[in-house]
Amino acid sequence: MSGVRSKGDQAETAADTGGDRRLRADAKRSIDALMQAAREVFASSGVDATVREIAERAGVGMGTLYRHFPQRADLITAVLHSEMDACSDAAATLAAKHPPFEALAAWMQRYADLVGTKRGLAKALNSGDPVFEGLLTRFEERLRPAVRPLFAAAIVAGEIEPDTDADEILCAVSSLCMSAYDAKPEHARRMVALFIDGLRRPVKGSSSH
């Protein structure tokens, strides 16, 4: 009986983002390759892509895929979680690199891409399978807190109206992309840009001569 680390040892489904929980090196490599391959294949062939296609592209056998992702749905879930997290993380990065309004606008484009892509995937999600439990939850719980500071900064800088409702904007942008994104991604992006630009108002300090 080695006393330390007694419970929480059975994390069957591969970790979400790139979780490295005491895996052997080859295992971690397999998981990374699979998720990368899934990302690419889902992007090019859509959600209906075959597990075989993914395994082949990742350069691993079928058994390896199923060892880390017991069901096809688990791979989809993992990929979506990872993409959502990446989008959330982009908020801080953009905030550090750009002035408030530009950061907000840039992140919205990032978000538009995510939703546009997710729509292809979401089709399978809305099928009601409980396998996809907590995906929308994560969507709301990680993305919203991430974007709030962007709005706050733009408001403090006086670049958008102080009563701008972040949730409303997020909702508008996503529904805007849901409908038309995969037909004309460029068109969707342009509409998002127009929409976000409409929020802008002249900065206080610079316009008073």
Next chain:
Amino acid sequence: MSGVRSKGDQAETAADTGGDRRLRADAKRSIDALMQAAREVFASSGVDATVREIAERAGVGMGTLYRHFPQRADLITAVLHSEMDACSDAAATLAAKHPPFEALAAWMQRYADLVGTKRGLAKALNSGDPVFEGLLTRFEERLRPAVRPLFAAAIVAGEIEPDTDADEILCAVSSLCMSAYDAKPEHARRMVALFIDGLRRPVKGSSSH
């Protein structure tokens, strides 16, 4: 070269309702059996039911199924068309048998059942496959005209407000059933009944003593 009947000979997909367009007796029997079997199987096992299961229940071979319905989706479409038509036809029947308001209320229950059932099927429809072309069109174009007389009659009889919007009611009832029907059909029916009852107002003639 037999001169008569030169064009329009290639009606591949089996007719919609029970279309008897110069089929041999056994062919018609097969089609009827298949549609009836599909109706039952879809109702009990959902839209994901197997073609094999349907063929077996209908007592025909796989080839027979595919002779009349070249794709699985064609069977679904045919069944839905048939159920929509049946629901439309029920309007006239009910109008003949009941007083205006009762006919309207009864038809709404019929409609609730259709939508509740259709929801299970519609899941597959919203997949975007162009195979299901024109299903919603038919839904709107046959059902709405069928129900309009029911509203008109109830309005003339003074049993509901004259400005009642039929489309609004249809929309409300269907969205009411979309969400909760297959979990609790009885509950959905009760809510529809309550809703429709709310439209009623005291009849002019009888309340003036």
Next chain:
DNA sequence: ACCTGAACACCGTTCAAGT
């Protein structure tokens, strides 16, 4: 502990063979 790939069960669809 992890990987591989042939094998399994099952699906939609086809087609040679019958009447």
Next chain:
DNA sequence: ACCTGAACACCGTTCAAGT
């Protein structure tokens, strides 16, 4: 002209065999 059912291609998933 219509029917039958074995056969095909393909899918998600499993498992004995390897290192």
